[in-house]
Amino acid sequence: MATRISWIVSLAALCALRFSAGPAVAEDKVLFDFNNEPEVKAFANIDVYALREAEAKAAIEAAAKTAANPATAPVYKPPASMPSEPAVKIEQSTAGAGGKRSLTLTFAGGRMPTISAPSPLDDWQPYKGFAADVTASRTCVVVFRAMVQTSKYGTGYNEGVSRWEFAARLTAGRNAVVAPRPEYADRLWRNVKTVQAYMLQPQEGEVITIDNIRLLETKPKTTSPFNAAPPPPQGAYKVLGADLEVKDVDELADKLKDKWVKPEDKGVEQVEAEIQTHYEKLKKDHPKAVLVLLRDGQKGYDPAKADTAFAGWEDAGTPSHLPMSLTLACFANAGKSERIETCFRNRPGFLRVDLSSIPKGAAILSARLVVVRAIDMGNNWQTKPTMFVAEPCNRPWQECEVNVFEYASGKFWNDYAGLTWGDDGDCTAVFLAHGPSAGKTLSLDFTQAVKYWTDGTHANQGFILHGSPKYVDYLNIFSRECKEPKNRPGLAVIYEPNE
Numbered sequence: 001m002a003t004r005i006s007w008i009v010s011l012a013a014l015c016a017l018r019f020s021a022g023p024a025v026a027e028d029k030v031l032f033d034f035n036n037e038p039e040v041k042a043f044a045n046i047d048v049y050a051l052r053e054a055e056a057k058a059a060i061e062a063a064a065k066t067a068a069n070p071a072t073a074p075v076y077k078p079p080a081s082m083p084s085e086p087a088v089k090i091e092q093s094t095a096g097a098g099g100k101r102s103l104t105l106t107f108a109g110g111r112m113p114t115i116s117a118p119s120p121l122d123d124w125q126p127y128k129g130f131a132a133d134v135t136a137s138r139t140c141v142v143v144f145r146a147m148v149q150t151s152k153y154g155t156g157y158n159e160g161v162s163r164w165e166f167a168a169r170l171t172a173g174r175n176a177v178v179a180p181r182p183e184y185a186d187r188l189w190r191n192v193k194t195v196q197a198y199m200l201q202p203q204e205g206e207v208i209t210i211d212n213i214r215l216l217e218t219k220p221k222t223t224s225p226f227n228a229a230p231p232p233p234q235g236a237y238k239v240l241g242a243d244l245e246v247k248d249v250d251e252l253a254d255k256l257k258d259k260w261v262k263p264e265d266k267g268v269e270q271v272e273a274e275i276q277t278h279y280e281k282l283k284k285d286h287p288k289a290v291l292v293l294l295r296d297g298q299k300g301y302d303p304a305k306a307d308t309a310f311a312g313w314e315d316a317g318t319p320s321h322l323p324m325s326l327t328l329a330c331f332a333n334a335g336k337s338e339r340i341e342t343c344f345r346n347r348p349g350f351l352r353v354d355l356s357s358i359p360k361g362a363a364i365l366s367a368r369l370v371v372v373r374a375i376d377m378g379n380n381w382q383t384k385p386t387m388f389v390a391e392p393c394n395r396p397w398q399e400c401e402v403n404v405f406e407y408a409s410g411k412f413w414n415d416y417a418g419l420t421w422g423d424d425g426d427c428t429a430v431f432l433a434h435g436p437s438a439g440k441t442l443s444l445d446f447t448q449a450v451k452y453w454t455d456g457t458h459a460n461q462g463f464i465l466h467g468s469p470k471y472v473d474y475l476n477i478f479s480r481e482c483k484e485p486k487n488r489p490g491l492a493v494i495y496e497p498n499e
């Protein structure tokens with residue numbers, strides 16, 4: 001009898017411990033297993049563009065009703081034309097099924113054709129993650145979305161954060177896609193009305209299968225690539241030109257903050273004058289030294305082609321950022337923009353400069369990167385030990401195609417924004433250059449960076465310029481498309497030919 005009582009007491013204690021942590025979930029909750037035909041028929045194509053426009057119209061009409069002066073009230077103007085997506089063919093099949101049946105989607109192209117179904121469960125809050133099994137024929141990106149009662153389809157910030165989305169990078173074959181419970185589950189996983197899915201830029205005739213869409217009882221140990229910002233590289237970043245290894249740019253800023261002094265606010269002309277002065281000093285010991293300024297539209301970059309203007313820069317911004325609902329609202333390329341954000345690593349700016357005009361075997365004596373601030377936002381450079389770094393990229397990114405998912409059209413980063421390192425990493429855990437931010441211009445010692453690409457051991461795939469989140473300075477710079485040539489990115493290199 002004593003043993004039985006002890007067992008009952010232990011069981012009661014275990015139950016009390018389990019339930020004291022909050023609402024208990026007995027097991028994973030399957031939302032759709034597609035074994036029954038009604039589950040398949042519940043999904044239908046939706047026109048996201050039309051829904052987005054309807055929301056915009058309703059907002060303008062509501063503002064007009066409350067306007068103090070009807071004569072100045074906003075008036076809705078429908079767009080001259082509106083994008084449309086080709087319909088997705090929705091079928092039940094046995095392909096890729098973990099059970100009896102699965103959902104098969106056949107695409108006819110498009111940008112993000114979307115299907116939707118009512119959610120069989122409206123309160124997802126007790127669950128710790130979302131998962132589904134998706135089979136694809138190639139590396140691609142598939143997105144799942146939950147729309148709650150107050151969610152919007154718009155691309156603005158408020159509309160974006162009103163819904164929950166996650167993207168998963170798939171490989172050919174069957175993929176277990178997993179996302180963690182969102183931080184704001186009380187808002188994004190409560191009163192869920194519809195479950196939606198789409199594929200980014202599917203090919204015509206492409207087929208994927210989806211099965212076992214479910215909510216997870218326990219927090220997932222790993223999540224799919226692309227649905228959250230990955231952690232820093234294992235190990236450390238090597239800081240070229242310094243006897244330092246750091247885990248990230250914040251640690252580098254911490255290590256050097258005691259040496260920080262408020263930078264002088266210098267214009268391009270002043271920086272270039274200082275480069276010229278430095279060149280004259282170097283020539284005393286290196287009389288054959290050559291100074292070239294690599295800037296699009298600038299002549300004299302090649303002593304043998306004095307009248308030819310340089311045209312060797314490529315640059316592109318990525319205007320999207322987390323949360324994923326905002327990323328997916330504006331994940332497009334920004335390679336033709338006149339400005340590039342270079343502030344945060346998870347929405348990087350890519351830059352690359354052609355160094356082929358520097359003679360092979362030349363000794364790199366000095367180099368300096370000069371970029372010009374385009375937007376006067378946040379003057380932390382005056383008050384904090386800010387830190388910016390250049391990180392080498394390993395992928396042949398295309399200026400007018402790169403975004404946080406792809407380095408070229410149909411060619412995907414290993415993870416979000418190229419945030420992978422190591423063997424076959426998107427980037428290398430090296431800081432080619434580093435230094436504090438400044439006012440009108442950011443000027444970094446780029447000597448080690450030029451040596452890195454001209455020593456014959458590293459392909460020049462350009463670099464990502466980004467800063468310390470801990471000592472953040474919002475740095476938005478002019479790109480090579482800037483109409484004023486002097487404000488375009490420039491690289492001054494002083495080298496000695498190997499003759």
